[in-house]
Amino acid sequence: MTTNDRYSIFSILRQAWRGNTGWKPVWRDVAPKPAYDVVIVGGGGHGLATAYYLASQYGRRRIAVVEKGWIGSGNVGRNTTIIRSNYLLPGNVPFYELSMKLWEGLEQDINYNAMVSQRGVLNLYHSDAQRDAYARRGNAMRLHGVDAELLDAAKVRRLVPFLDFENARFPIRGGLLQRRGGTVRHDAVAWGYARAADRLGVDIIQNCEVIGIRVDGGRAMGLDTSRGYIGARQIGVSVAGSSSRVAAMAGLRLPIESHVLQAFVSEAVKPFVGGVVTFGAGHFYISQSDKGGLVFGGDIDGYNSYAQRGNLPVMEDVCEGGMALMPRLGRVRMLRQWGGLVDMSMDGSPIIDRTPVEGLYLNAGWCYGGFKATPAAGLCFAHLLSCDEPHDVARGYRLDRFATGHAIDEKGMGPYPNLH
């Protein structure tokens, strides 16, 4: 055991004393072995969390995570870091609430500071109809034991006085607040899970792209990768926006389209946005990072894309939403902007399930909202891989739910992925 094995105030002081020369790499750099019991494809938040829970909760060994680039290069390092469990439908609420509970204990569990910050998520409403819809959502949440508070305009004003309350078209009438919602430092989630999994013997293999899935007699045997063949008794695919591509390697066609979602960060300003605020009359949401940058975003671009970059009309739309909500935004300069590949499913809800190919499992369809799901998705996928049946809170996330008529459509948009 080296001093690096556990992070604490003492390890920081000890390193400081030595001029920070003693830190070691946080996970091992390993070459692929010929075969594993379980290979997880995709070193995003979900893949790494799955590997960690496989080893820590289900006692599995001989596990690898293969990642085509470097871990954290996908959506786990590109999202706007919001966590919440303010869902409406029974198929979703228990799952996201389990995720919230796992976030609440995550840092102690993996011994890594992920800066989990429960600063509150406030969804604004602008009309009576919208208030009623939020009251219903809040009630559904409370029936499931999730915290929710319906605020009137005066209470919202006390929380976020800088909004344009008397906007002629979209006056702010109140909001639905989940105080336990908030933000988490996204790349620390990838690094923290990677480190914790590595310490339990999981091989994290970077720069290793899966280019083929070998199937024999309806059974998955292993993976062809850019670093050679890797045999696997079980394969868990967790590749977000690349889900259709990887599934196609085993001859599967998924109920998914890949789209691009953009995010924006302004120059750093003094702290003034305390929590996460979402505009109810257009698609815009905002929070402020601990460095002071305003982090905001809106709709997906809305056309199939694997480009990891978006177009100007959505930037314009996001900024218009921002100006309607918070006119003072017009005074700050935009610093950075990027896009990520999101796996939009046909009902806006995810899939954690077996596939028709034996030994091949799928975690996909996370749309623009899978970061908050990272701990629960990892736990439920690990459960599925180990018990061969869905975790209790993920029973609705079946691959065949469209055929059986059990779609989970939070927004009620029907099978149009770009509208969810």
Add this chain to the structure above:
Amino acid sequence: MRINCPCCGERSLDEFVYYGDADLRRPDPQDEEAGAKFIAYVYERTNPSGFHRELWYHGLGCRTWIVAERDTRTHEIYATCRAVDGGAPEGAAADRERS
């Protein structure tokens, strides 16, 4: 990304509405396997990385339905034509394959 409308010429993306894969064909309801075929038609997508034939509607323009051939990796549009003309000319796809 700007789209070349066969009627209006090159126009900004925000004049168009996206409808997705242009190669889906509504199954015959009389087909013996109509049930399974309709599920695939409504819910499953090829979702390719690369060449994609897709439907766009010029809603804030001439209201023509358009088929565009586009690369989903680069957003480059190779060809467009009116959807009533049966999709983009096959020559465009063939040219792209050769290039």
